[in-house]
Amino acid sequence: MDTLPGEVVLQRRGLFMLPTRYGWMFAGVLVVLLLASINYNNSLAYGLTFLLSAIAVVSMLHTDRNLLHLQLRAGTCIPVFAGETAMFRIHLLNRGARTRYGIALVHNKREFACVDVAAHATATAEFWLPAPQRGWLSLPPFYVKTQFPLGILYSWSRRLVLDERCLIYPKPSEPWSWRTPSESATDSHQRPTGSGDDFSGVRAYRPGDSPRQIDWKSVARGSGLLTKEFSGGVGETVWLDLAQVPGIDNEIRLSRLCRAVLDAEQAGARYGLRLGATTFAPSCGEAHQHRCLQALALYGTS
Numbered sequence: 001m002d003t004l005p006g007e008v009v010l011q012r013r014g015l016f017m018l019p020t021r022y023g024w025m026f027a028g029v030l031v032v033l034l035l036a037s038i039n040y041n042n043s044l045a046y047g048l049t050f051l052l053s054a055i056a057v058v059s060m061l062h063t064d065r066n067l068l069h070l071q072l073r074a075g076t077c078i079p080v081f082a083g084e085t086a087m088f089r090i091h092l093l094n095r096g097a098r099t100r101y102g103i104a105l106v107h108n109k110r111e112f113a114c115v116d117v118a119a120h121a122t123a124t125a126e127f128w129l130p131a132p133q134r135g136w137l138s139l140p141p142f143y144v145k146t147q148f149p150l151g152i153l154y155s156w157s158r159r160l161v162l163d164e165r166c167l168i169y170p171k172p173s174e175p176w177s178w179r180t181p182s183e184s185a186t187d188s189h190q191r192p193t194g195s196g197d198d199f200s201g202v203r204a205y206r207p208g209d210s211p212r213q214i215d216w217k218s219v220a221r222g223s224g225l226l227t228k229e230f231s232g233g234v235g236e237t238v239w240l241d242l243a244q245v246p247g248i249d250n251e252i253r254l255s256r257l258c259r260a261v262l263d264a265e266q267a268g269a270r271y272g273l274r275l276g277a278t279t280f281a282p283s284c285g286e287a288h289q290h291r292c293l294q295a296l297a298l299y300g301t302s
Helices: 021-040 043-067 181-188 216-220 250-266 286-298
Strands: 007-009 015-019 071-074 085-094 100-107 110-117 121-130 135-138 143-146 153-157 165-169 198-204 226-231 238-241 271-275 278-283
Touching: 015 021, 015 043, 021 043, 043 100, 043 143, 043 153, 085 100, 085 110, 085 165, 100 121, 110 121, 135 286, 165 286, 238 250, 250 271, 250 286, 271 286, 278 286
Parallel strands: 238 271
Antiparallel strands: 007 071, 015 153, 071 085, 085 121, 100 110, 100 143, 135 165, 143 153, 198 226, 271 278
């Protein structure tokens, strides 16, 4: 059976087995029964001892088969923003004719999923991991274990590393007016600020602003009263330029650009992105938004 990138098949050389605490107790009972059988030369005690020993051997075979040739494959991971929680999906494929019960996945001695995999079927385990900073977040190593069927034996795999990464976007900043001064100046000769149809950002509420311009979603989020600004007309292009974003800390500037991309996309505006030597032509849509956010997520990372 071939192993593909992001995929691993459990082989016998990578599996280990030991008795559990109950297994050691079970073994102790067998020893006592055997000594009693010999001491009293009791055939019934001999029979019970050998029957329990046979059950232990059969249990060993089932525990081993519960993991052997089980296939694990990395799933897709949806990008999240820094500070949120990333969800990795791990698919467990059972190509055998027997159901595999009680397959547990463990990371740092913590069991994060336990699934049953039916015969010729696939089960999916989810691994939730905090994403504190932008960039790529890799699925950490984990291992698989089982105590099926009786819980007297414990089988586990070696550490598994699947090639799965989750893209972490920068954390969006609070809303801010993201139009560059040069664009504002140019547009002021064409059309008064706030009179156009293209959303260009938000600013703090001022007395006299129309209630129709208030960003009620920000109010619902507890960000206070903010007023939406609209500009331009047909064919206007909005450029988001890292060099024009105020702030000293690079992470804060990227966070502000992230907010600007989200706001521009939500408003249906056409926007371009200048990020150092990288330029994304003005466009809009989910794919364009992802390209821009991905560039922000990976900017300056190795």
